[in-house]
Amino acid sequence: MPPCPKCEYQETIHCGVVKTCLDCFRRDSKKLRSLHCYEYGWPELGFKLARRGTCTTLLDTKLPDEVVNKAHNLLANSAFGNYSLINNNCEHFATFCEIDVRASEQTTFVSDCEQKIREAKEWTMKLLQRN
Secondary structure, eight states, rough: OOOOOOOOOOOOOOSSSSSOHHOOOEEEEEEEEEOOOOOOOHHHHHHHHSSSTBBBOOOSOOOHHHHHHHHHHHHHTTOSSOTTTTBBBHHHHHHHHHHHHOHHHHHHHHHHHHHHHHHHHHHHHHHHHOO
């Protein structure tokens, strides 16, 4: 596939968090996906009742230009670390640019499960050591 004429993004070359035009960001094969508003500062009850991945209780404090400048600086200096689907993905990047916290509502469930598995493994090992 040739590079995008707007942003020069080429799917076969880039991986991780990259700068693209909006059309490349939305592209899924030959169709464009719709965009959804992600809202900050929701009350706890509203957050629990909302569809996952649409909002957070974390507060945003930056102006849009500040968020974009932070994203540009992080990308230009390769300052966000290696991409990881669970621990350092595009949602972590966007949230960090907005509120200086690496957070991903999408991966919270997986991270919580990993933690519970580790705790169960530790508990099992302690139990086996007693016997």
